[in-house]
Amino acid sequence: MTTLHDVFVLPFKDMAEAPEFFFEVVIGGLTSGVMYSLVALGFVLIFKASAVFNFAQGVLALFAALTLVGIMNGQVPIFLVDTGVTVPAWLAIIITAGVMVLLAIAVERVVLRPLVNQDPIIMFMSTIGLAFVLEGVGDIMWGSSVKALDVGIPQGNFMWHGMQLQVFDMWAAGIAAVMVLALAIFFQKTAIGRALRAVADDHQAALSVGIPLKSIWIVVWSVAGLVALVAGIMWGSKSGVQFSLSLIALKALPVLILGGFTSVPGAIVGGLIIGVGEKVAEVYWGPLVNGAIENWFAYVLALIFLLFRPQGLFGDKIIERV
Amino acid sequence: MTPSEPAERDTDIILECRNISLAFGAVKAISDVSFDVKKGEVRAIIGPNGAGKTSMLNCINGFYHPQQGEIAYKGKVRKQMRPYEAAATGIARTFQNVALFKGMSTLDNIMTGRNLKTKTNFFEALLYWGPAQKEEIRQREFVERVITFLEIEAIRKEPVGRLPYGLQKRVELGRALAAEPELLLLDEPMAGMNLEEKEDMCRFILDVNDEFGTTIALIEHDMGVVMDISDRVVVLDHGIKIADGTPDEVKANQNVIDAYLGVAH
Numbered sequence: 001m002t003t004l005h006d007v008f009v010l011p012f013k014d015m016a017e018a019p020e021f022f023f024e025v026v027i028g029g030l031t032s033g034v035m036y037s038l039v040a041l042g043f044v045l046i047f048k049a050s051a052v053f054n055f056a057q058g059v060l061a062l063f064a065a066l067t068l069v070g071i072m073n074g075q076v077p078i079f080l081v082d083t084g085v086t087v088p089a090w091l092a093i094i095i096t097a098g099v100m101v102l103l104a105i106a107v108e109r110v111v112l113r114p115l116v117n118q119d120p121i122i123m124f125m126s127t128i129g130l131a132f133v134l135e136g137v138g139d140i141m142w143g144s145s146v147k148a149l150d151v152g153i154p155q156g157n158f159m160w161h162g163m164q165l166q167v168f169d170m171w172a173a174g175i176a177a178v179m180v181l182a183l184a185i186f187f188q189k190t191a192i193g194r195a196l197r198a199v200a201d202d203h204q205a206a207l208s209v210g211i212p213l214k215s216i217w218i219v220v221w222s223v224a225g226l227v228a229l230v231a232g233i234m235w236g237s238k239s240g241v242q243f244s245l246s247l248i249a250l251k252a253l254p255v256l257i258l259g260g261f262t263s264v265p266g267a268i269v270g271g272l273i274i275g276v277g278e279k280v281a282e283v284y285w286g287p288l289v290n291g292a293i294e295n296w297f298a299y300v301l302a303l304i305f306l307l308f309r310p311q312g313l314f315g316d317k318i319i320e321r322v
Numbered sequence: 323m324t325p326s327e328p329a330e331r332d333t334d335i336i337l338e339c340r341n342i343s344l345a346f347g348a349v350k351a352i353s354d355v356s357f358d359v360k361k362g363e364v365r366a367i368i369g370p371n372g373a374g375k376t377s378m379l380n381c382i383n384g385f386y387h388p389q390q391g392e393i394a395y396k397g398k399v400r401k402q403m404r405p406y407e408a409a410a411t412g413i414a415r416t417f418q419n420v421a422l423f424k425g426m427s428t429l430d431n432i433m434t435g436r437n438l439k440t441k442t443n444f445f446e447a448l449l450y451w452g453p454a455q456k457e458e459i460r461q462r463e464f465v466e467r468v469i470t471f472l473e474i475e476a477i478r479k480e481p482v483g484r485l486p487y488g489l490q491k492r493v494e495l496g497r498a499l500a501a502e503p504e505l506l507l508l509d510e511p512m513a514g515m516n517l518e519e520k521e522d523m524c525r526f527i528l529d530v531n532d533e534f535g536t537t538i539a540l541i542e543h544d545m546g547v548v549m550d551i552s553d554r555v556v557v558l559d560h561g562i563k564i565a566d567g568t569p570d571e572v573k574a575n576q577n578v579i580d581a582y583l584g585v586a587h
Binding site: 189190191194195197198201202204205206207208209210211212262 | 383385405406408409410414415417421422423424425426430433434435436437438440454455457458461497498501
């Protein structure tokens with residue numbers, strides 16, 4: 001009886017008694033959720049447009065962040081010497097965006113083109129390979145030390161209705177919102193977005209209406225690269241640019257399962273649910289099992305979803321005519 | 323259904339296949355087949371199962387590359403063509419087993435047919451507002467005309483995966499028409515349809531031919547339908563051309579009767 005009471009009654013009583021604290025926890029969860037969403041978005045983009053799960057997305061974010069820091073500090077790639085020149089953040093971001101587009105072109109040429117019409121699983125394997133190569137290249141070019149990244153996003157905290165909030169988190173939420181809106185319009189309303197969805201659906205039919213596969217892939221990987229750049233900037237500013245950044249990809253997995261692999265809004269909502277869920281669980285239920293719920297809560301949630309709603313909250317229903 | 327007049331209004335040849343041979347390993351799909359398609363006519367390719375009809379269409383459209391022979395399209399001779407180039411030079415097609423983008427709406431499917439007519443670059447599309455949006459509205463107008471023409475207004479927003487088979491075939495025709503093709507290749511446009519749907523489809527094919535002057539090359543199993551709507555018919559059997567001529571000539575041809583009904587031994 002006491003166990004039941006501790007699990008099902010006490011936490012809710014705590015929440016009701018200190019609503020300000022509860023909301024602070026929720027907002028903390030929402031803001032870390034936004035960060036998960038940013039990474040998950042990159043996955044959704046490539047999955048939507050090529051039905052391939054891109055294992056390299058996390059490394060893409062790392063690579064973007066490394067390149068950005070390197071350029072800002074005026075580092076010479078490979079030789080790792082400082083030129084002493086510092087490049088302003090906005091210029092460095094534009095140059096890095098260019099690098100990500102070049103990377104997309106290289107990926108299409110070297111990895112994707114030889115694998116046209118292969119099973120998605122083979123493409124998936126090739127993205128695992130790509131992840132390792134990119135990580136190595138990032139190391140060779142920019143070195144493996146942890147670097148601070150400051151692109152000028154305001155830091156600090158402020159009080160609002162008795163809750164303590166981070167300025168940085170608000171910025172992250174705003175940037176994510178703008179990006180999602182832009183991507184949704186790009187995918188749903190423009191001819192290129194439609195061509196992307198068409199390619200994902202049926203290669204052959206897409207060819208017959210004259211959609212050039214090659215340039216479509218370059219577009220997709222460029223967009224995914226740009227999203228990775230944004231994710232890299234946000235994560236890098238928050239916790240420094242370091243190689244463990246590529247592991248954030250793992251946190252994106254449960255987000256995708258929750259939101260659905262094919263849904264841009266799903267990636268956002270999924271990220272928020274995971275973020276809030278793990279924070280609330282940690283604070284209110286954590287003490288029951290001596291804490292550390294935060295590390296596995298997301299995966300348990302994903303498992304439950306796989307059991308009851310495998311296509312996720314917003315994923316495309318799988319329609320099969322027999 | 324009224325049989326259309328033989329294509330004498332314009333005797334220009336738009337497509338000519340010369341001595342086409344195609345083999346997959348040791349299997350000969352097409353052996354030394356030659357025929358032509360005149361501008362503005364409805365040309366049918368018929369034959370029993372496995373005669374090489376779809377292979378022939380795939381050669382024209384660039385999915386397959388024949389080992390021998392050449393194809394002259396609009397006077398330009400070519401040995402190989404990519405599907406993308408075929409689409410860019412005015413060849414549109416439909417598929418035997420409906421190849422639509424199943425997760426997308428009818429409207430979006432047909433809009434993809436406008437792909438080559440749409441002039442938006444990547445950066446305009448990223449911005450969306452401005453030129454890209456204007457271009458979308460212009461393309462949408464044409465697509466609405468196709469939708470009205472095919473009488474599928476009611477299913478405009480429906481995901482095509484949910485539509486009955488007959489309607490899917492009609493949407494696929496719409497996507498091909500949206501490209502404003504000069505040559506329209508139809509792979510069994512009436513396969514798996516009931517009588518009413520077949521009659522509708524015949525009407526659309528004849529209307530496309532009449533109103534837009536689109537040249538049509540179609541593959542069909544249903545002999546009755548073919549004889550009613552085509553100007554000229556070529557008959558394949560086991561990859562070999564066994565007859566070529568007007569529907570009446572073909573119907574009277576002994577080889578054709580044998581191929582379809584079997585020969586008495």
